[in-house]
Amino acid sequence: MTKAPTRIQQRNRAAILSAGLDVFSQFGFRGTTLDQIAEAAGLSKPNLLYYFPSKEAIHAALLERLLETWLDPLKALDAQGEPVEEIMAYVQRKLAMSRDYPRESRLFANEILQGAPRIGAILQDDLKTLVDEKAKIIQSWADAGRIAQVDPHHLIFSIWSLTQHYADFDVQVRAVLGGRDPFPDAAAHLETLFARMLKVEP
């Protein structure tokens, strides 16, 4: 039986994961140093390694935690629901994640940009299975005339790219907008975009 973690362990492990998320999401795995994480977490480097056995372990813990929640919004897409509402809700959930968890989005983006060396297998298994399943649902909605005809896989890619862009390319978006908060307008824009794309031809 594993020991229950003390309060100190909980606090420090949480601080390390948060600091690691900060640094890994900005510099990627290889561009991140333990000293950076240690300083961001307010710990000494040996103390860091008392809680996690290696840099890899911190990164792996973050990726694992990320993947748990990353696919939830898509899983929630319900075949029994109203098609347009379901897709719209998915879009808004994903956009909310970009707003509320931008570091997680960038950590994921970094991992994919580097060729997904640590999660490639998961993408090809779990993610592909999930997407194929949901694509079938979307296809059936289109076939039933409840949404316009659309390539279901590329529809999902579109949702991912449009929403994650506001987290991953945040600096660029804000630079172009002159620093204004992009999210309210983004939500309205995506609402319009998907409404037009999915509306059945009269």
Add this chain to the structure above:
Amino acid sequence: MTKAPTRIQQRNRAAILSAGLDVFSQFGFRGTTLDQIAEAAGLSKPNLLYYFPSKEAIHAALLERLLETWLDPLKALDAQGEPVEEIMAYVQRKLAMSRDYPRESRLFANEILQGAPRIGAILQDDLKTLVDEKAKIIQSWADAGRIAQVDPHHLIFSIWSLTQHYADFDVQVRAVLGGRDPFPDAAAHLETLFARMLKVEP
């Protein structure tokens, strides 16, 4: 007067830039080592530094060359043209860049993900100016009833995200599609998407 570069200089500088593009676009600036670039270029490390004074210099040269061509597709958006055609052509140009220059796209993505430390000023000046200008054109098209009403800035963000996604998230896209080439379908999908988004209400 500066000397004309010899054939060897041309060849080696080109090899270094190509190798640097490979490595920087995958690992980011801090995650890249001179040894990696040297090996990819088929040169020894001191020989690398004979052609470029530092790692920074290689990266800077790549970014400079990138920015030259990166904004061209948007610059070509012509106020005098047919609105839908102009926007469609821009989308297809950007998608072609993702297909033909994925390394450049990922180099740019890496730079933005890291907070654009080296090109932040350019984004706020040149890019913002260019986008504001083109947004005005799009707005005038919408006001004239030649395309549907749409937030012009976010329309441009949408084009960027939808097209660059196929370069930056290439591994994920291919993992989900089971390895199939995404580009033909992507082109058709985006054609449909923007046609529906821009069509004026009857």
Add this chain to the structure above:
DNA sequence: CTTGCATTTGACCAACTGGTCAAAACAACG
């Protein structure tokens, strides 16, 4: 073939990297 310049290299360096370790400081509990 030799002279002068362009190119390439091996040896080297100081700073930094991920990681170890024994000892010290701390906390909890009887």
Add this chain to the structure above:
DNA sequence: CGTTGTTTTGACCAGTTGGTCAAATGCAAG
């Protein structure tokens, strides 16, 4: 208080990093 387990640290290590340098090699023109 003292004892026992947890937490923290300074000193340290071997490998890697970006970069230097003097010497060696290649090469083109006279």
